[in-house]
Amino acid sequence: MTPAEIAVLVALHRDRTLTAPQIQQxxxxxxxxxxxxxxxxxSRGLITPSRPRGRYRITPRGRVALTTKSRRFA
Structure with missing residues (x-):
């Protein structure tokens, strides 16, 4: 997992549903x-698009990946 992917998961980890520009910021x-x-x-099932269209949420699998992988980047 890349540092950019970790950063996206961190942005979404508090049950936030964000647009791509909000995640980018x-x-x-x-x-x-x-x-x-x-x-x-x-594509790996760690985030999912949600309604309204153009927003993303972290999945339970994404939370596990964040917990496991983020230790490398701390």
Whole structure:
């Protein structure tokens, strides 16, 4: 898992439903890194799109991954 993916999961970890620009700002990433991280995380089932359209939520599997993987980046 990349540092950008960890940053996206951290931005979403408190039951937040955010848009890509909100995630980008919260995670302090470029738009390209944000979109890339969102795509990879969604393909692995760690985040999910939610309603209203264009928003993302962390999944239970994403929470486990964040807990496990974030220790490496602390």
């Amino acid at each position: 919260s995670a302090a990433l470029t738009s390209w890194r944000t979109r890339n991280a969102l795509s990879h995380l969604e």
